[in-house]
Amino acid sequence: MILLKNARLFDGVQLHGGATDLLVEGKTVTRIASGLSGSEGARVMDLAGRVVAPGFVDLHGHFRDPGQTWREDLTSGARAAAAGGFAVAVAMPNTEPPLDSEALVRDVRERGRHTGGALILPAGCVSRGRSGEEMAELASMVEAGAVLFTDDGAPVLRSSLLRHALLYASDLGVRIMEHPEDPDLSKGAQVHEGRCSALSGMRGMPAAGEVIGVGRAVALARETSCAVHLTHVSTAQALEEIRRAKGEGLPVTCDVTPHHLIFSEENVLTSHLSAIFKVNPPLRSLGDVEALWEGVADGTVDALGTDHAPWHEDEKDLPFVEASFGIASYECAVAAVLDEGRRRKVPLEALLRLWTSGPAALLPPWAGVPGRIEEGGGAFLTVLDLDLPLEVNPDQWRSKVRLTPYRGKRFIGAPVATMVAGALVFDALSEPPHE
């Protein structure tokens, strides 16, 4: 039994004024009221006015497990996620082998419950072997616990397969998450097509490639009336397509990453082409960054997804063209976005929804991810200290990653505790940090 005293409650939708107490018994939030006292033996945590939110949900994490565990594994990644304020993380299926069968999904589902960190929920591949040709056994993977389907790392290769998978999955209640990109337009490309490609001489990924990917998904959502989720949207034009589709009433949703909100192609240039800024989709123009923040503020964006993509130093400390695409950020993504959001005067509630009720609504109800705080609901909680200064030091990360563009950055506001089904998996309030 844990009693959280003097919390400022964000229930998933609204931030409430004044302080309240929450009583957690077993895996459940049993009482929300002021002046609560726990029974004998209850652990009492005085939050002194810090924000309590529904446990943050990340729809897009790469755990590299099975098969690539020198980069990350379920335990290191889940503990990193928890230390970054995430109670739940969806594991992308582009592992080795890819999660394209009932057995592999079940393995990640089972191991993902017992990491001592965030609860890991597996996503399954849309196609067998993630090759984009034949449909994987989607229904069997749902039975084993898959909460999303995606060929992430790449779009679903064939449009006909995407169409069939949308239809097939719609009756399973599990969404397809599409990585919008035209692989032909981005072949061999390294950076954003624009200032960065012009000045660096590297091949650019035009915004048009993402627009084509979004346009294909939107057209198929219209055709099939099936829901589709677009992940890591990075350009103003693609976001505008999504805004229009939503205006039309189509079941289209999207997420954006913290690094596309924080960094731009200018970082690639000013770092003299440092590979720590190499990511797909590439860091875009300053105008794109502004457009993504507008999408966050006006509700076009449904969720923030980290796209935490860990690599070993030997795969990243290389010349730009040789290095792998990806940025790892679990242990600082929330702080980075809180800090930048405050600077941009984005309402806190709007941001918090994108980590809570927003993404939770995109997962099947049986996944047990509440995205809300209510009496009788599951005790998935994230505690934020909005005034806490954080200096990003990857040498102390729980993640295996040490190379990140966030190193040394200073942010104000950070998660200080994370609870998963009643268990405190991260608690910087009681323990000194970096023990």
Add this chain to the structure above:
Amino acid sequence: MAWSHRNLLDVDVLTREDLETLLDQAMHMEDLMDRPVKKVPALRGKLVVNIFFEASTRTRVSFELAEKFLGADVVNWASSGSSVSKGETLRDTVWTLEAMGADAVVVRHSMPGVPWYLRDKLRRASVFNAGDGAHAHPTQALLDVYTAWRHLGSLEGKRIAIVGDILHSRVTRSDIIAFRTMGASLVCSGPRSLMPKDMGALGVEYEPDARRAVVGADAIYLLRIQMERQMAGLFPSEDEYHRLWGANEELVRRARPGALVMHPGPINRGVEIESRVADGPQSVILPQVKSGVATRMALLYLCMGGGEA
């Protein structure tokens, strides 16, 4: 004069005063090249390693001559392909060279940014960029500015027309910076499919019609057209390219009288340039080659020779 640089990665770090210092120094070096005994002991006892990960004859030989004329010990580290395919990482290669006592590394690589990457990895040695991908080629820019300056005098207000494949040209990216620093203005011409999307980022005008682009130009700079670009579908044929953007006598007549004809070499006769133009009275293509040795000598001397002229 104060010379504060010990590396040269790109020309964007050089001020106009830096460039003028270097041009003066290069003029002395060119005089030296005309003497019967060309060697001076300015870099005696210094070890310079040329690592060329990409095929290059003229730039490598030009650097090697400059190093030898200054009395340096020179090693050419043969390497090809990516560091990964060689099985040794780039940083291990340069650390190895530094451990052998290299005072300077001259590097050519197909990947943009490699010279900066090496500069950050090396503890002591100077780094000179001999061309990285389509990104930068600072010593080509120095020799081009020097050649134009020797023939035109001050470059303030002068106009340079660059014709060709701007998209894949490291020469253009560095030349634009250096010529602008010296007060010149630039216009680029060539098929739009061989231009970066954001020409504005480069700070130059774009005129698709070569015959218009060269009007008023004090120099016409032609870039080498590579067959592989045509294979990649960026333009239809060499014949059509030659007809629309190739330099013939008529195109040269449209520029200012006596305008220079420049080319980084090696030239494709009958593609981007006709023989009559390449070998004609306005061509400074061979003086560019000599300038290359002189400017590289000046650069190495200023960066490694103790600086006091």
